[in-house]
Amino acid sequence: MVWLTWRQHRAQMLATIGLLGVLGVLLLASAIETTQWAAANAPAGCPGLDPICRSFNRGMYERYDLVYQVVGFLPLIGPALIGAFWGAPLVAREIERGTFRLAWTQSVPTKRWVAVKLGMLSAAVVLAGAALSIMVTLWNGLFHGAFPDTSLSNPGKFNVVGLAPAAWWLFAFAVGAAAGALIRRTIPAMAVTVAVIAVALPAIIISQDFYAAPxxxxxxxxxxxxxxxxxxxxxxxxxxxxxxxxxxxxxxxxxxxxxxxxxxxxxxxxxxxxxxxxxxxxxxxxPVNRFWLFQGIQAFILVIAACFCLALAVWGTLRRRT
Amino acid sequence: MKDVHQLSSAPRRESTSGQAPNALEATGLSKQYRKAWALRNASFAVPAGRVAALVGPNGSGKTTLLNMVVGLLSPTSGEVRVFGETVRQDAEVLSRVAFLAQDKPLYDSFTVAEMLKFGRVMNPRWDDEMARRRLDELGIPLKRNVSRLSGGQQTQVGLTVAVAKRPHLLVLDEPLADLDPVARHEVTTSLMAAVAETAMTVLLSSHVVPDLVDTCDWLVVLNGGRVQVSGDIDDLLASHRMVVGPADGAETVAGRLPVAARSTSGRQATLLLRGPASLPDPRWTERPVRLEDLVLTYLRDPDASALPAPSLIRAH
Incomplete structure (x- = not known):
């Protein structure tokens, strides 16, 4: 089953690793260039709030913003891609192509087939999300002190650091898997998955107001x-x-x-x-010290929702009709 | 043909029916889709070691029945047992049954070797040596992508994956459909070779009766969701007689004879008789019963049935 899961989903896995690699190279290039520029141009005591640092800080911000133009899309693009390409085809493609009649008549009960696949791919998606978070966090640390860190206040940033990418990607994968198992056709399941994520993202961002009294x-x-x-x-x-x-x-x-x-x-x-x-x-x-509290609450909500969707995906798979 | 009534009253399997469980037993098996019944109260058995043909027109419920036998579909009521075990999602039970679905599903992006690896990782009793030998004999290259094989070769790969699972019961849904005559012959030959090698029981569906004559020794006829005939083919042929005569006198003749099924085409009536009888008058002639005639006559007369003695069904 481990081999089968890898063999059937390696395209998605390799594409994800590839895209993360490209992003990693971009972040690394930005980090190297920024470090060198800072070493050559930072006045003594900078970065800091001193007016002497103003021009240096602006230079740092420009370097940050250049990359943020890409990173800022990830809270939506990342989960949409994961949900559509990792989750939606998992069961839907087997049904669409009739291969479920092959897969589910071997000596592995369908329950185990779906559990192993969902389990392994969930783990892989969480690892990939964590990798994104670590890369962005390391890169973000370079700019500390040069300008306000918006990791808490900017949803575009909040959702690519901390626990958020792993939680979002898990949620997106689970939504896709459930949509695929219930709709049983890949393309409509992908569309529904993207739509659900497009609604869930602003809904979750708005819900932050209720995490703690200001x-x-x-x-x-x-x-x-x-x-x-x-x-x-x-x-x-x-x-x-x-x-x-x-x-x-x-x-x-x-x-x-x-x-x-x-x-x-x-x-x-x-x-x-x-x-x-x-x-x-x-x-x-x-206050900024609520960053991890907020990350924790949001991740908790997303993980609970993901568990619900995974259960739905299992139910949809086992509900046999042919 | 003389000792017809002896044969009809003493099917040769009766001696074994009290001991070993049948390979397949369906009891009161029904499947309802929304309002329509795809299969209704089907009860029949296939003894171990047989190659059974499941015959019926399109839409008669063959695929529904086979899907329930392999556990892809749950019955609305009734049950299916394979070697005495109720079909369910259990590794041990599943390992005893292999299935080749009608569209011969394979993973398009896999190579033939990867399809074998699929079989190996999914089945505890997988016989890799046998699988490789079969494909080698058939000249199917292991490195070839599955999507680049011909229809016949894809069927052979699907059959190989099913056979190398070492099932006790192999279920094939229209294995010969969509194949040209040469490929049909090759698939049939290699299937029979595998049967001879492994002593497994086979249940295969078809709507083309002539394909089955040389391959099968057990017949199950399904018509409109009901089981019409179930029995040993030799016994069925021996216990039936077919007489042909004028359609206008058929009513009176039928009243005096043990008619199992009847059909009329134009001015000619065909009566399928169970057991011995003397022909009423010279306008009626007897013909040798062919499997095809037997099946067709029953199918045209949906109320007729030839089902085994209850002992066969309740063998366990």
Whole structure:
């Protein structure tokens, strides 16, 4: 069974290893180039918040952003590919091509056939997801201190580090396998799988709001929070009396005539004005130290959903009708 | 032909039917798809060591029956036993039955050698030496991709995978369909060679009766989801007589004779008789019973049946 699973699914496995390899080379090339550039261009004490580092930090960010253009798509593309090519054909192709009559009439009971296949491929998918996470995390570490780390606050980043890729890929594989076993045709099963993932991704991202009650932070400016890597959920002004601001800002601090009221300069002036009058900003934040809590909760949800889908795939496979 | 009634009352298998379990036993086997019954209350047995033909028109339930025998389909009611064991998803039970489905499924991307490896890793009693020898004799290269083989060669590879599993019961669904006459002959020959070598029981379905005459020694006729005939072919041929006469007098003649099945074409009536009888008048003539005639006459008369003594079915 181990050989059979490898032989029947090696194309997907090798393609996945190949794509991860390409990504690895890209990340490695970026890491080498960044390290060399940083060694040659970093002023003493940089990276850091000191204004002297500003230009260096910007250079670092450009190097980061170049690769993030690719990495940022992975939270959607990765699970979609895994679900469509690893999961959906697993049972559907056997039924479509009639080979289930061959596979399920050998001396291996169908229950074991499906259990071994789902088990082995689940393990492989988790390993591949973990490999992605490790590669991205190592590369991401190079930029520490140069600009705010968005691993918690940016879903595009949150879902390629930590436990997320392994959990997402397992979930996607399970959705694909279940769709294939229930629909029994490969292409429709692939389409349904991609659709489910396209809905699940934003749903899971939105659900983060319920993982933990945000902490209220007063008297800290936004840049500090961003530099921490905290996720800002909500922000508002409170008056000197500690109550929510009831009067529109324009009334309290009307913009100076002749300036663009929506420009950043005007915004800074407005904030300075409000601060001078005793107003303070209040932020609802998910502090950066909740990163692993959030990763854990999300992975837990995805693993539970994956188990449900795997059970559905087993049920769909064993429900014999021919 | 003289001692017809003796033969009909003493099937030669009766002596063994009390001991060893039959290779295959179906009891009250039924399968319902939504509202339609694909198979209804089918009971029959195939003794061990036989090559049994399952015959019936398209849509008579042959494939449904075979799928239940190999465990791909669960019966709505009734049960199938293979060598006394109820067919179920159990490694030991599954290892005793091999199946070659109608479309001869093989993994397209596999080489012939990989198909053999598939058989080896999936079956505890796999006979690799036998598989390789068979394919070598047939001139099928092991390195060739399965999708590049001819239809006949694909059937041979499928048959090899089934036979090298060393099953006690080999089930073949229309193994000769889609093959040209030369390939038919080759497949039949190599199947019979494998049967002779391994002493396995075979159940094969077909809707082409002449293919079966030289190969099979047991007949099961399925018609409209019901088992019409089940028995040893020699016994069936010996215990039946076929008489042909004018259609207009057939009613009265049939009333006086032990008619098993009847059919009418144009002005001519064919009566299939069980046991001895004297012909009513010279317009009626007796013909030798051929397997094909026997099958066709029963199929045209769905209410008729020739089923074995209950002892055969309840042999275990």
């Amino acid at each position: 902490a209220e932070v007063i008297g800290v400016d936004r840049d500090t929070l961003m530099n921490n890597g905290d996720m800002i959920v909500e922000e508002k002004w409170i008056g000197p009396d500690g109550r929510d601001m009831t009067v529109p800002t324009e009334t309290l601090c009307p913009p100076a005539g002749g300036t663009d009221a929506s420009g950043s300069r005007a915004e800074i002036a407005e904030q300075d004005c409000l601060a001078a009058k005793g107003y303070q900003m209040v932020f609802d934040v998910q």
